[in-house]
């Protein structure tokens with residue numbers, strides 16, 4: 001469907017307002033025509049003979065009153081409808097984008113998506129609220145004037161009207177140009193938004209590497225491109241009124257030439273002719289506005305196309321129409337020949353026939369070199385991505401057969417990069433569980449060993465922690481993330497290097513917190529701490545997407561040719577201080593951990 005009509009569909013719920021607005025526009029148009037009709041009695045009766053003075057004067061005031069009211073209500077209501085449509089489009093777009101798959105977000109930047117929601121939506125706002133209103137109101141007014149002209153002198157009116165198609169050509173041509181340039185301009189704004197969010201989010205690295213000038217140049221380049229394209233739009237838009245005016249002038253000159261002869265021959269009164277000319281002059285304003293309508297609509301269509309492209313993108317992980325509610329885990333989680341590759345990767349299998357299972361309550365450690373596929377594997381459980389072959393089953397049920405909400409309700413996750421929101425500590429812990437009581441929040445925080453530092457803050461649980469939790473240390477952030485997972489209290493727990501950014505002191509606290517978290521839960525722990533790995537009921541050793549060994553710590557170490565022993569010798573695992581009797585760091589020293597440096 002054409003983007004214009006799709007936009008109009010968003011106005012459908014506001015039909016009633018639209019109806020009132022239309023009535024107001026009709027009143028406006030009738031009053032406008034009435035004004036042109038009053039010219040004749042002015043010149044034929046009032047001025048020569050002072051007849052009908054009161055009537056005409058009253059008529060003028062009345063007509064302006066009606067015109068004013070019509071104008072007020074129509075523009076107020078049309079803007080209101082436009083803003084509502086824009087709001088609804090914006091909300092739909094946000095919800096739609098949020099529902100997209102992880103692969104979708106990996107392909108696009110935050111800045112680009114942001115730009116669709118702000119710049120493109122703003123671009124359609126003017127069209128819907130102003131342009132469509134203008135189109136109807138001024139179109140009606142134009143019809144009113146034309147009718148008046150026919151009333152005064154049909155032949156003359158016909159002559160004038162036949163020249164109208166001449167103006168259509170430039171309007172259509174310029175409209176096309178405006179649409180193309182607007183599309184380009186919106187793409188460039190997207191780029192601008194991308195550069196901005198990237199530079200601001202990475203401001204510390206920008207500064208540390210002295211790259212301010214580089215970022216400024218990048219921004220200035222994009223900014224200049226937006227400027228140039230916008231000027232192209234402006235030049236097309238500005239060309240319209242003068243073209244209209246010139247053509248109008250020609251029409252008036254022709255009418256004057258013809259009309260003066262008609263008056264001389266006595267076929268037309270002066271009043272009629274002045275009325276005719278007035279109608280023509282008055283036509284200029286609606287005609288000028290109408291000439292821009294097409295160009296403005298083209299702008300909205302360009303932006304609308306970009307919005308609808310996004311709304312038509314479906315990368316959501318889909319739910320079967322007959323998906324059931326997942327019942328709470330009671331037996332086991334099973335990976336059965338799980339194979340996976342990224343659609344936009346190089347085609348290499350990231351996971352290849354991974355099979356193992358975890359009985360309820362067990363802790364499974366997943367180890368392997370960086371890039372082995374550990375994070376990818378755990379991301380398949382909440383269906384951030386779907387397996388390409390094989391299956392993951394909860395108590396024998398394929399996770400693709402249950403609803404996403406009921407599946408994800410069973411899983412709590414703590415990731416290496418802690419994600420916190422610019423909100424209070426309490427709300428961050430209760431994220432996704434808005435109705436949690438303060439008592440429950442505090443209990444989770446205590447178990448995560450976060451209560452101590454939280455209660456030392458001036459506002460306690462009501463302290464706002466800044467974007468991405470910037471006002472907290474890495475260890476504090478991780479403990480809040482653990483508290484959040486504790487509060488969720490779900491049967492399956494996934495920890496992806498959840499303690500990677502901790503110093504030795506908070507490390508011990510977090511280890512305790514984790515022990516609380518792991519109790520009675522089925523957990524998958526991507527571990528780089530020896531203490532965690534040792535405790536695991538089973539260790540899954542991944543190498544280039546394949547399971548090479550499964551077993552307990554001591555058994556794996558004892559095997560000949562053990563891949564696990566090799567990882568161990570590579571000093572893959574950090575040991576945590578006082579887990580050993582003498583209180584010194586035991587085992588392999590900290591080094592070569594997996595994953596990236598913390599932000």
Ligand SMILES: Nc1ncnc2c1ncn2[C@@H]1O[C@H](COP(=O)(O)OP(=O)(O)O)[C@@H](O)[C@H]1O
Nearest residue numbers: 106342344345350369370371372373374375376
């Ligand atoms: N979104 C993605 N698109 C394409 N390739 C990816 C994506 N994420 C990870 N990869 C690739 O998948 C492989 C495994 O990554 P990952 O599961 O993060 O490993 P690990 O967590 O074991 O370090 C890596 O080689 C990486 O390049």
Ligand SMILES: [Mg+2]
Nearest residue numbers: 374375376595
């Ligand atoms: Mg990883």
